Amino acid sequence: MVKLYIALGLALVVTVVTAAVGLAKGVRLPTVLYRSAISLVGCALAAYLAAYLAEGYYRRRFGGIKPGRNKVDIISKDGIIDNDELLNPSHATPQFNPMDPESLEHVSVK
Numbered sequence: 001m002v003k004l005y006i007a008l009g010l011a012l013v014v015t016v017v018t019a020a021v022g023l024a025k026g027v028r029l030p031t032v033l034y035r036s037a038i039s040l041v042g043c044a045l046a047a048y049l050a051a052y053l054a055e056g057y058y059r060r061r062f063g064g065i066k067p068g069r070n071k072v073d074i075i076s077k078d079g080i081i082d083n084d085e086l087l088n089p090s091h092a093t094p095q096f097n098p099m100d101p102e103s104l105e106h107v108s109v110k
Helices: 002-024 029-061
Strands: none
16 A cells, blocks of 8 residues: 555656646646646556565565564563662662752863
């Protein structure tokens, strides 16, 4: 289905551009309609073929990759590092200190 959307989207863009250029150049209306129809059909087929070939290429190249979900267990303690600050508070990182007048003395501007 995605291939059809790609093909029709590209074909519509090309058709609008073809019609706009034809009308801007002062071409007769039947000629603009004929060229637009040819552009619509030709580009739709070409885009569908290109999308079909690209899909086949990517299926061959990345066919072994299966989309799946990773099971994430946030409740149990399995797999948590021993120096995690939640399990072992002695390894906790220093607390955040906001800027105050004492800490501004260490800031230099060049």
